[in-house]
Amino acid sequence: MDPMTIRVGVIGTGNIGTAHARSLAREVSGSSVVAVFDVARERAEEVASDIGARVLPTAQAVIEADNVDAVVIASPDHLHAEQALAGLAAGKPMMLEKPLAPTLEQAREVMDAEVAVGKRLIMLGFMRRFDPGYMAMKRSLTDGAVGEALVVHNVHRNAYAPYGLDSALSLTNSAVHEVDINRWLLGEDYSWVQVLSGKPGPDVPAGQQDPLLITFRTTSGVLVTIEMFMTARYGYEVTCQVVGSDGILDMGDGTFVTRTTSRLRGQDIPELWLGRFGEAYRSELQAWIDSIRGESGPVGASTWDGYAAAVSSLAAIDALTSNEAVGIELPHRPALYI
């Protein structure tokens, strides 16, 4: 076995876990996938046979397997904390899909455990940090091209909510991407949030709100707006505009082809997010593997970033529920994450 090859175990072979497993086996340099687990054993078998891995009977077995150097956790949200704790106990590097955990208590428990280990073993799956679009935005912002950021406008639209619309979940599972990426872009935490809902779209069930207009204020006063529209019908789209003191940065979608037919010049909009963020997923995994191979220090979002995102998106739920602006306060940041 090439000592440079990181042997990965994958927990969860749903859409995203399967995509990660295939990417690690076929696209990412320096990794192989040796073990997979899913409660849906048939699905796990299928993925394993496709990429030459073994199916193990439990998540714990994947985490503990001797030939597993690192673990991808792509299980349902409520299992994230438990499996992350097991991974920490085993001392293995993990790529943990977001969110860190569905409750602040669990999120805190994982963070405390990692701090106790004293080593950053967890990379949170905020893949947008590896998207060429956001990376170019960050580069331009850091270069000072538009001066100091004063406002950031974000739009996040989905064609439909695949598992039914749940406004609270749309904050913690979808808007959480904006929560993290704006923290990363600005290098600042949030101190305040409000959520406005207006006229509901035609696909919105009673008791739910969509679209939502979320506004965060950072500690230095930057306003971050997020339009979250989970039932936008027309397709999947994510935009970001930084309003700086000297100019504006706009993130497009990197589409290459413009097609003109029947009185219309147009560009395709994807139906789902994979079309937009496929390259980000691959780069994220490559960066993760490289960091495990020692070619860089920890990369991507840390457990602290996951914790801060959880605090912020849960505050947004409070704001939505209470119909009031809500203050946000983070605990002291552990030295491990500085």
Add this chain to the structure above:
Amino acid sequence: MDPMTIRVGVIGTGNIGTAHARSLAREVSGSSVVAVFDVARERAEEVASDIGARVLPTAQAVIEADNVDAVVIASPDHLHAEQALAGLAAGKPMMLEKPLAPTLEQAREVMDAEVAVGKRLIMLGFMRRFDPGYMAMKRSLTDGAVGEALVVHNVHRNAYAPYGLDSALSLTNSAVHEVDINRWLLGEDYSWVQVLSGKPGPDVPAGQQDPLLITFRTTSGVLVTIEMFMTARYGYEVTCQVVGSDGILDMGDGTFVTRTTSRLRGQDIPELWLGRFGEAYRSELQAWIDSIRGESGPVGASTWDGYAAAVSSLAAIDALTSNEAVGIELPHRPALYI
């Protein structure tokens, strides 16, 4: 004299009054300018001699002149109400620059007077209703191209505040354009407004806020966001995006030329608004003259629209000052405006 030619008197020969006078004399079909007045008599002489009009000694003289069929009022804001009342008394059609009046009392007085006359004599100078961009947006929205409007995002940025930054004035004199155009686009009034201010730009004097994020809610629940940034440095820009139940409408700026030089592909941004809205000003005046010549009923924004805009933008000032959301209620709409 051609009986079809409307002879116009122009009150106020500042930037906008001069532009109107020249356009009526040279670009608009069916009009001539016969009289002008300005307190700066020299300036008035200059404009008058350029277009073959006479200078009259007072605004009242312009309004009452026998050979003046219609009046353009482009004087300072605080004189709008007084001159509009004089015009109503004289029974002459007026193109009155926005705002209708700086106070609600004065605005109400003008509206009541027009109702008493029983005839719509005033067109408010909300020229964006004649801009090809907003007109195309309205047409697409009305055609149902994107379903029902749910949210509208607006941006209004100026390179600098020519007379110094006054956040309240930026609401009543600048954002009032968005206040009117969104009412017109949606065909609805506002019931609620809030104003957020965050990190001030570097050109903002103490005690002022800029940029501002204004959010209106219409009676049916549509959310209308307006980013107002009076010291944006990079140039003048106005954008509008309608988020519909079935899709999105985006208004560009109609720029024709893309220039690629020195590692950059780019399009010019104007420094001031005239470059963006020159065609709107001309079309507005043409439509006004045509309506006076009887080729259409009243066009453009009515005194009622000016009143509604005043109520709404003054509510925004309350919201800014109090740092609280503010409800908006309009009085009963007079039959004259239905």
Add this chain to the structure above:
Amino acid sequence: MDPMTIRVGVIGTGNIGTAHARSLAREVSGSSVVAVFDVARERAEEVASDIGARVLPTAQAVIEADNVDAVVIASPDHLHAEQALAGLAAGKPMMLEKPLAPTLEQAREVMDAEVAVGKRLIMLGFMRRFDPGYMAMKRSLTDGAVGEALVVHNVHRNAYAPYGLDSALSLTNSAVHEVDINRWLLGEDYSWVQVLSGKPGPDVPAGQQDPLLITFRTTSGVLVTIEMFMTARYGYEVTCQVVGSDGILDMGDGTFVTRTTSRLRGQDIPELWLGRFGEAYRSELQAWIDSIRGESGPVGASTWDGYAAAVSSLAAIDALTSNEAVGIELPHRPALYI
């Protein structure tokens, strides 16, 4: 009658003549239409009654009418020369739709007659010189923004050929717009032309060629390419790209609205050219009227420009027919046109 109002007679009330008549009556400042003629008398009556003009029995009657100050000639191509000669004899300013004449002999006869009169009375209807897009291109080029022009790429596509496809006519009636506008942009004449035809589109009848790739070389060596595609099906589109020594200028279409629906972000393409060049037609007429009123010297394309365009587009027909490149030589330019 206002002495400043130019009273126009319109010969030909087909699509373009009618559009001109209406624009002169309603949109253009300083003009009225007093007389119209068309062989289809009913059509002439309809237009005349719409704008308050009189129908005259012949083109000659329009030209000679005492109350006609200036004449628009929008008759079939083969009558252009004869009517232009009559207008010159009557000493009246004319706006003559392109082409100047279908044969070089006729074109020459008109030019010689105007030279004999010694006064520029004819403006050729090359309206693109008044289009905001081409005007902005010319301004940028003259400003030196992209250095010296080396190549110009043009595209001219029609959804369909309304009267059946005739490749020779597509050169003299459609491509002649590019012939003129590139001469104007570059300020140079052509010395050489070739025409390539390749795979015909599905709507091309036997014996005709479409699309065509035309290449002119100017006297200084600039290459001007023109893709002429008369049966492009998808819509009407005109583009222009100047390749300069220091950069590139691209002319867009000034569209304002982008509409995103059903997985597609798009912009409307018009079916016909009026949608693209409506503003150019209006500005052209306004400039013409202004020049007659003495507010400027002669404007727009001269008879010489029409003659040069005829020589060049007829050379392109030779090149198409002979399948060989063809040299182009212009006679000495009369002093009247310098």
Add this chain to the structure above:
Amino acid sequence: MDPMTIRVGVIGTGNIGTAHARSLAREVSGSSVVAVFDVARERAEEVASDIGARVLPTAQAVIEADNVDAVVIASPDHLHAEQALAGLAAGKPMMLEKPLAPTLEQAREVMDAEVAVGKRLIMLGFMRRFDPGYMAMKRSLTDGAVGEALVVHNVHRNAYAPYGLDSALSLTNSAVHEVDINRWLLGEDYSWVQVLSGKPGPDVPAGQQDPLLITFRTTSGVLVTIEMFMTARYGYEVTCQVVGSDGILDMGDGTFVTRTTSRLRGQDIPELWLGRFGEAYRSELQAWIDSIRGESGPVGASTWDGYAAAVSSLAAIDALTSNEAVGIELPHRPALYI
């Protein structure tokens, strides 16, 4: 050693060879680089030490090394044929940078040798076939989105010619990319070519021509135009427009960020091609490695494609030199390449 890892030897560590070596070592899944050679030994040492490979004393040693499974040939053009023949003799899969060879005789010799081996061992480095832009163009064309291709317009501009401008070399080394990619897009060979040169840019030395307008005609009659501008100063840019019977396909550059500052809204243009085609290079290598690992049949451009490109670009040199259109005829295509 993981049996699935392809051990690559790299011949030539200039810019492109070094980029390939690093990509195979770090980005491509399933490959490692074990040996490198360059006449500039110091440079080879540097690359080797960076990626953990050994430096071998000759190209032949790399080709013959027992632990080298496959070879990248990125040496100077005149060595391509000789090294490719050696690789064929050794029976090793090769990624051979374009062009196949500088002369037709050498190109033919390599192709004949591969045919004699009876197995496709050579992939030519026409990386654009793996570019997301061209791949999307091909997909749209194949889907019938715009009907049948009738004309293709290409632009290929460089900021400057790094090693001095040589018009013939610009055809065989730069325009050859368009030669190949249009053959691939259309699935057709060329039968005819002409090259026009006009006014030279300011950086063009005496005796050279730039820009050049190249036109190919395919066997079915499609016209393929290529503007080749090697001293365009403003930056590196490649565009492609397919004119179909039912519409148009335009390839953009996939740029994500638009930056608006100082009266200008703009997008960065790269100085060199790597910025535009970085992803294509990586995907090409990954596809090559995958095909060697047996996950697909031969991929990318074959020796036949390289031969056809050589015939076509050498015909373009004839056309440039003779100032005449030149017919193109390919020999019978060997069965190996069907």
